[in-house]
Amino acid sequence: MLDNDANDDVHDLIRRGTQVEIPAAVEDRLRRRLMEFRTRVEQRPPSRLRTLAYSLLHPPGVRVVAMTAALVAAVAAGLVLIPRESSASRVYAAAAAELRSAGSLAYTVVLVEAPYVAVDFSYLAPGYVRVRTSWGIEIRADRKSGKQIVLMHATRTYVAEEGKQVESMADAEEFLEQLRSLPRAADELLGERLAGAKKLIGYRLRKAPANTGIQGLTAFDLWVDAGTREVDHIDIAIQEEGKPVYQMHIRNIHVGAGVDRSLFDLTPPAGYAAMGKPGAAAPQSARALRAQIGQTGALTAVVVPMTGPYTQATAAVQKVEAYLKAQGVTPAGPPLGRFWDEGHWEAGYPAPPGTRAEAPFELVRLPAALAASVVVKGPWGTDSGGRWVAFLQSVVEQGYVPAGPAMEIWTGEEGGPAGQFTEMRMAVTKGR
Amino acid sequence: MIDEQQREYERLIAPIEGRMMRAVWRVCRDPGDAEDAFQEALLTIWKRWDRIRPHPNPQALILHICIHAAHDALRRKVRRGKWLDAAAMPEDIADSSASAVQAVCGAERNAEVLRAIGLLSKNQGRAILMHWVEEIPYGEIAAALDCREATVRKHVARARARLRDLLSHPIPPVRKEEGSHA
Numbered sequence: 001m002l003d004n005d006a007n008d009d010v011h012d013l014i015r016r017g018t019q020v021e022i023p024a025a026v027e028d029r030l031r032r033r034l035m036e037f038r039t040r041v042e043q044r045p046p047s048r049l050r051t052l053a054y055s056l057l058h059p060p061g062v063r064v065v066a067m068t069a070a071l072v073a074a075v076a077a078g079l080v081l082i083p084r085e086s087s088a089s090r091v092y093a094a095a096a097a098e099l100r101s102a103g104s105l106a107y108t109v110v111l112v113e114a115p116y117v118a119v120d121f122s123y124l125a126p127g128y129v130r131v132r133t134s135w136g137i138e139i140r141a142d143r144k145s146g147k148q149i150v151l152m153h154a155t156r157t158y159v160a161e162e163g164k165q166v167e168s169m170a171d172a173e174e175f176l177e178q179l180r181s182l183p184r185a186a187d188e189l190l191g192e193r194l195a196g197a198k199k200l201i202g203y204r205l206r207k208a209p210a211n212t213g214i215q216g217l218t219a220f221d222l223w224v225d226a227g228t229r230e231v232d233h234i235d236i237a238i239q240e241e242g243k244p245v246y247q248m249h250i251r252n253i254h255v256g257a258g259v260d261r262s263l264f265d266l267t268p269p270a271g272y273a274a275m276g277k278p279g280a281a282a283p284q285s286a287r288a289l290r291a292q293i294g295q296t297g298a299l300t301a302v303v304v305p306m307t308g309p310y311t312q313a314t315a316a317v318q319k320v321e322a323y324l325k326a327q328g329v330t331p332a333g334p335p336l337g338r339f340w341d342e343g344h345w346e347a348g349y350p351a352p353p354g355t356r357a358e359a360p361f362e363l364v365r366l367p368a369a370l371a372a373s374v375v376v377k378g379p380w381g382t383d384s385g386g387r388w389v390a391f392l393q394s395v396v397e398q399g400y401v402p403a404g405p406a407m408e409i410w411t412g413e414e415g416g417p418a419g420q421f422t423e424m425r426m427a428v429t430k431g432r
Numbered sequence: 433m434i435d436e437q438q439r440e441y442e443r444l445i446a447p448i449e450g451r452m453m454r455a456v457w458r459v460c461r462d463p464g465d466a467e468d469a470f471q472e473a474l475l476t477i478w479k480r481w482d483r484i485r486p487h488p489n490p491q492a493l494i495l496h497i498c499i500h501a502a503h504d505a506l507r508r509k510v511r512r513g514k515w516l517d518a519a520a521m522p523e524d525i526a527d528s529s530a531s532a533v534q535a536v537c538g539a540e541r542n543a544e545v546l547r548a549i550g551l552l553s554k555n556q557g558r559a560i561l562m563h564w565v566e567e568i569p570y571g572e573i574a575a576a577l578d579c580r581e582a583t584v585r586k587h588v589a590r591a592r593a594r595l596r597d598l599l600s601h602p603i604p605p606v607r608k609e610e611g612s613h614a
Contacts, residue, residue: 010595010599013541014564016545017541018458018459018542018545018546018561020458022457025463026463030453030456030466031449033474034449034452034453037445037477038441041445041478
């Protein structure tokens, strides 16, 4: 029943103003979203990477901020499992206290060891947060000013946002906060072990808080450097029903002065285009681009390491080509490039066995790996923003997560864009 | 596992699919905004799935999530001053007959109503949309919002007062003879 004065004029106005039918075209679009959602609900229950996958697969429109922030927050939310309550040692207490009072903090969460899938977190008081995934998405947020920038390194695009969108980082901060609020005492002393010159003392926490939504935490082991009394690394074991034990690690922990302020710079890097603005590629439909998952063979290549805009790729390839020619070496395949970000990429040619490389050139060996790939037609090196976003969506849609840098292999004719093809390739691993 | 998940979907979502879509469309009124808000809502539902399943009134909670996403989208749009644009008008306004003018005025009135809802606080907006528009009883709203029923009543009362202020000069209904002078 509605309230007694529901029939007043304001109520009537509101009701009349909101009682509208959904146009058929809109209903179709929403129903498609529901069908996709239903499929995912029915396929598997939520888990850390499942949530991530859903976030990545279903960006609201072209708003990459929401997409990437949500997926990173989802990763972080899935990791919110650090016990708050438990039953000690002075070394442990000192390490926990240091984390609690840390004005800055940085660490890496390794989700999968091989192939490497990880997320770097950084925090700097009073409210700077940075999250960077091993698959090339980075978010820098300033909670105090309510601003954030999302960088898609593989596609050299960015979105700067403020206000509501920044709220999506809240889950990531919650995780940071949990690491900063370890219990004062551990449940169990694991003993000592040597790691190089360091003596580490292990402590185990067993209980996960009731409201984390993560089931099956069996161990949360902190290894503390006995000399510095700082946490060296954390090993986490999760045993969910019907699944093998899942191991995850927190490494590269830096507390205090070890965090570089420039990591939180909200200025778009040179050469990055704003998403949704002229010059920035719009994401293609994931349906129009489906990555094929398969095993790729090992590859040896001569490359030249590069930094700066990817527009130098052609020049870099020509440089390697000239070098190989001078050595009397015929390339073993079409030119290729591997891209981490504009501070780190390389381009070159596959080379036959026995080829040598001298500085500045390098010989790189890419092992056989599970990889996602697709060949697209069109001019080399353009529209990569749209197609790489679509490619990543397709990868995650199939239940995989990126485990290596973006790689492009360029084939076809140099003469014109009509006969040019690009193979997009990326090492992947099965998501949980 | 699939059977169990199918049953869960049938139990929780299937009966209210239409209400979910309508709840979003009624507030957004723009295909792109509606799809974004709906997707945002589905993402939230997915993330909270384990908490929704055992909830005493999961469907009210799901509708609340949809309404929350739609109201957020509306608030952002109103704040950015992008409200009352051409999308709110009927496509063909060249016809100056009474019905066409009436349609334009009706669209303007609806836009004004939505703009006013977009100016409400989050709590007030959600409460009014759930109670007045979706006709969800106070008790169920309180369960979905995890608050006391009295709190929901307070939000609705405050929203009503605010709306009365904001809509104190609503566009009057157009009578047939007015249309011929247009």
